[in-house]
Amino acid sequence: MPDDPLHRVTFRLSYGDCDPAGIVYYANYQRWMERVHTEWWFLHGLRFDELPARLGVAVVTRAASAEYERTITLFDQIECRLYATRVGRTSFEMRGDFIREDGTRASTATLTLVCVDPATPAKAVPIPPPMRRLLLDGGAVPTR
Numbered sequence: 468m469p470d471d472p473l474h475r476v477t478f479r480l481s482y483g484d485c486d487p488a489g490i491v492y493y494a495n496y497q498r499w500m501e502r503v504h505t506e507w508w509f510l511h512g513l514r515f516d517e518l519p520a521r522l523g524v525a526v527v528t529r530a531a532s533a534e535y536e537r538t539i540t541l542f543d544q545i546e547c548r549l550y551a552t553r554v555g556r557t558s559f560e561m562r563g564d565f566i567r568e569d570g571t572r573a574s575t576a577t578l579t580l581v582c583v584d585p586a587t588p589a590k591a592v593p594i595p596p597p598m599r600r601l602l603l604d605g606g607a608v609p610t611r
Contacts, residue, residue: 472548472549472550472564473507473549473550473551474503474504474506474507474510474548474549475546475547475548475549476499476502476503476506476546476547476549477544477545477546477547478544478545479542479543479544479545480539480540480541480542480543480544480545481541481542482541484541485540485541489540489541490538490539490540491538491539491540491543491573493533493535496533496535496563496565496574496576497531497533497576499547499563499565499576500531500533500547500561500563500576500577500578501578503547503549503563504549504561504563504578507549508601511601513597513598513601519585522595522597522598523584523585523592523595524582524583524584524585524592524594524595524598525582525583525584525585525588526580526581526582526583527580527581527583527588528578528579528580528581529558529579529580529581530577530578530579531576531577531578531579532576532577533574533575533576533577534574534575535573535574536571536572536573536574536575537567537571537572537573537574538573539565539567539573539574543567543568544567544568545565545566545567545568545573546565546566547563547564547565547566548563548564548566549561549562549563550562550563550564551602551603552577554594554599554602554603555594556593556594557581557582557591557592557593557594558579558580558581558582558591558594559579559580559594559602560577560578560579560580561577561578561580562575562576562577563575563576563577582594582595582598
């Protein structure tokens, strides 16, 4: 796994992030993961809504998962560290580690994303070179 994250986003939990007991609502990790990885692409000039016209691909989510290790609660500060953990021919995996202020990991979320033909979404296509370069230049990731 790469040591240096591709991107980091830090935020403080608000009421809308938590359930009535003041504990983060579990599904929010996937929402935050989507936000952090989408922002990383955006900051590198690759908006997902423009990929069909610019690179001839669309990106779809094939799988999403999360593991919960520690509780975070209202007003806790959390940092999401984004990594590219696998880059294949047509798909790639992004991982987000959610780190508490004390340095411990609260959760890990993963997304497996696939490049598809925009006209035939069931047809996987190779990851375009500009996207592949960004994924690989972010750290040492295994290819497959």
